[in-house]
Amino acid sequence: MSNRIALAALVLIGATGCTGGQLEQGGPNLRGKVYVSSSVTEQGKPRALVEGTKVDLRFTDDDRLMANAGCNMMQGPVSLDDGKLSVAEISTTAMGCPKPELHQQDEWLAKLLDAKPSWKLDGANLVITGADTEIVLAAEAPATLEGGTWLVDGIMNGDAVSSVPGDAKTTFVFKDGAMTVDNGCNYQGPVGRPYKVDGDTITFAWDGKTLIKCRPDVETVENALDALFAKGKITYKIDRNTLTLTNPSGAGLTLKK
Structure with missing residues (x-):
């Protein structure tokens, strides 16, 4: 043939x-x-x-x-x-x-x-x-939101996705109804923020962050975190080992487990 x-x-x-x-x-x-x-x-x-x-x-x-x-x-x-x-x-x-x-x-x-x-x-x-x-x-067992650590590997702005600059490392952990974000600067664990899942939507109450000066590459990701969390609500989608988080304005992140 x-x-x-x-x-x-x-x-x-x-x-x-x-x-x-x-x-x-x-x-x-x-x-x-x-x-x-x-x-x-x-x-x-x-x-x-x-x-x-x-x-x-x-x-x-x-x-x-x-x-x-x-x-x-x-x-x-x-x-x-x-x-x-x-x-x-x-x-x-x-x-x-x-x-x-x-x-x-x-x-x-x-x-x-x-x-x-x-x-x-x-x-x-x-x-x-x-x-x-x-x-x-x-x-292949599908990935789940909870269990394990998600590592940010992309920054979304509408339909455009850019890679994480430099050596900036940001992680998310969802466990027992608490969301922990750690970028080694103003977003740091181990304190988790309560969240709830309704369908494909995550809602949470964010209580602010510290305001120390970050490295330029870390600051780029931190600005993306600020944009993502600005609305208090994000949509999530899991495709194999990739997690996509977006808010209603189109700001978002991609993460790998």
């Missing part, structure tokens, strides 16, 4: 229409689930992936498959009928991979998906089997 990979910009990923509930046909509902490779074999022998990479398969709520092998993102409408994983038209981003091996790994995964491999669930694992390749993928 010919390779039907069509180069596309990343913004096209969200533009494909849904396929009418295909993920519920022919087996369990995989919508909203993410699977990460735990083993890969080819012709019965282990296949080593590029160091630091894994195969990620994400089944979206609008019946698309999003796949990644360490560089570009692939996506397309997907169905699971008759034990086959069928992606109608695979498109991929056109990002230049830092290593030729990553580009080759992208092509390998795209070829496997384009050939309509078989799929099955083995306990909590998803097993994808092609002509001479088998990938065993473990279900």
Whole structure:
């Protein structure tokens, strides 16, 4: 079968229409689930992936498959009928991979998906089997707001996102109804501020902060914190291990766990 990979910009990923509930046909509902490779074999022998990479398969709520092998993102409408994983038209981003091996790994995964491999669930694992390749993928547990530490890695202003400058480090911890923010300057733990969650909205009472002089890079993030907390209410969204916090004015932060 010919390779039907069509180069596309990343913004096209969200533009494909849904396929009418295909993920519920022919087996369990995989919508909203993410699977990460735990083993890969080819012709019965282990296949080593590029160091630091894994195969990620994400089944979206609008019946698309999003796949990644360490560089570009692939996506397309997907169905699971008759034990086959069928992606109608695979498109991929056109990002230049830092290593030729990553580009080759992208092509390998795209070829496997384009050939309509078989799929099955083995306990909590998803097993994808092609002509001479088998990938065993473990279900990824979704991150939760509480439990663990979130590290700020981006500053949002409307649709624009900028990286955290310098060595500025700011953390959030949500635990037992208390939100603790620590940037090593005017926002410092361990005292937490009470908060409540209603749907995707966090409300809180902020009782001010100290006013000491911070390093320029820390001050940049602190200004973003001031803007985020200005309204006393923020909206949150968790996508895998990424937390996005925004307020009604569009000011916000992205965080990683």
